[in-house]
Amino acid sequence: MTVTPVGAVRVDLTPHRNSAAFLAAGEPPDDGFDGFGRAFPAEQLGAHALHLGLPNGCGHGAPDNVACEGQAIDLDEPLRAAGLRVVGAGSGGTVSEILTLEHDGATTPVRVRLSDFLSRRPAFDDTCFAHSPFLYDVGARPEPGAEPRLWQTEIPLDPPVRCARVTLPVNPDMHIVGLWLLPAGPERTERP
Amino acid sequence: MTQTARFTDSSCYHAALATLLTATEPHTDPFSVLGNNAATAARLTTDGELTFSDPLEPLTATFARHGHRLAHHPVRTEADWRQALDTLRSGRAVAIAADAFHLEHYWVGFRTSHALHVVVLEDFDAATATVRLVDPGEAVFFDGRLPVARLTSAMCEGDAGQAWMEILPLDTGRTDTGALPDLARQLSGDGGPWLSGTALVRQLQQHLDSYLTVVGSRPRGSAGGAQQDWGPGPRLLLGLWWYHHTLRWLAGHLRTRTTDGAPGAEGGPAETVEQASRDLLVVRNLMMRLGAMDETDDRFARFRAQLQPRLETTLRNLESAAAALTALAKEQQ
Structure with missing residues (x-):
């Protein structure tokens, strides 16, 4: 079961989605997850699509994930984060990359590890977020021998850090489908 | 059909040889053997061209350091392939480097690529002429029985460099794990x-x-x-x-x-x-x-x-x- 922590703030990825990893039945093949057209069947996402804030028309060619190419994602409002939650996957292997949280010139590197979208089991401490019993292979052919997955991982930030912008790495094999910041509690102030 | 993977890896050589090692020596950690290797397998030719050897070369040396002989038997004829089947009949597991083009379960290369793909065969059943095929590949995991005749093309057609492999004890019994x-x-x-x-x-x-x-x-x-x-x-x-x-x-x-x-x-x-x-x-x-x-x-x-x-x-x-x-x-x- 997928549970997003209460109060988690979903980062709006809409302007940055640049890749179509999901494919709806009957649609012509696109780039897919790996650039060769291998795609996660959109119909298998179910309610996850809403949870991830995916666009209407997901699987019909609209970009649905961010292939990391160094994008800088500005938050609507800065917040103090106690953690980062990522849903996504690697293509062409597992991925382990640095996302950089920024605020007022201060930067905090956060390592994010995600298993490959065709991995049967997690390679790191990530867990399965969504699973399909088949893959749309090259040419949009249903392939029951492959079971694509989306993975989720949560990285605590201790101590919490202020964040106004998240900068992604340059590794287009890291696909981010959902991104949340987990707000920290009120900052304590020293009393005399 | 969803299959639960017992052991998988994204490198077919490592995955298959680790599975073969486990079939031979259930208590040996495959990482202790197959991971004891840092060879690039890369060379520069006299012309300055960068070339890579088959990863089996350094892995064979790695097995030797641990007291195993990774015996590699090229398959060029059906008679060569029958030797692998005889070994299976004797109750031992083997790994095969097969032409992916003919491996029906291997959706990545079936009917599209003549690259070699390595899987493990074990548990030959003479009554049904079937064998258990274990493909511990991360993306292509397969564990099921199939008629051995269905592997003939993958092993005997063309010249993709097909071979079968077995793990044998080294005659010397010497090990050198502290490398x-x-x-x-x-x-x-x-x-x-x-x-x-x-x-x-x-x-x-x-x-x-x-x-x-x-x-x-x-x-x-x-x-x-x-x-x-x-x-x-x-x-x-x-x-x-x-x-x-x-x-x-x-x-x-x-x-x-x-x-x-x-x-x-x-x-x-x-x-x-x-x-x-x-x-x-x-x-x-x-x-x-x-x-x-x-x-x-x-x-x-x-x-x-x-x-x-x-x-x-x-x-x-x-x-x-x-x-x-x-x-x-x-x-x-």
């Missing part, structure tokens, strides 16, 4: 029969534009037809792919060597080797993308700019791991 200095040399030293890891990375750094041109000339997967024409571009990408797995398994191996001063500790050689393997994979995958991109694509320069920093980080991590392993070896003396 930290050897691993250090393979990472950053004379490298033995191959280029060391750092020599390979420096070669890539110095001739990156040439290698990108080579990769750019590779046949496209979408060009149609079965992939048979392995040119220097695909061979370079394949060689880097195997070295990535070698480093990944080496990192796993170092984590198992807790008696060697905990090389798996945070910031230790296991971690730096693991990071080197990941950066190398990013370099390899970006080179593959760049080879298929138009230079006027606005992403081309961004991806190209990643290569040297990633190679530099790889170089530093390999040097750091080699130095740490050398220091550990000296401490043990």
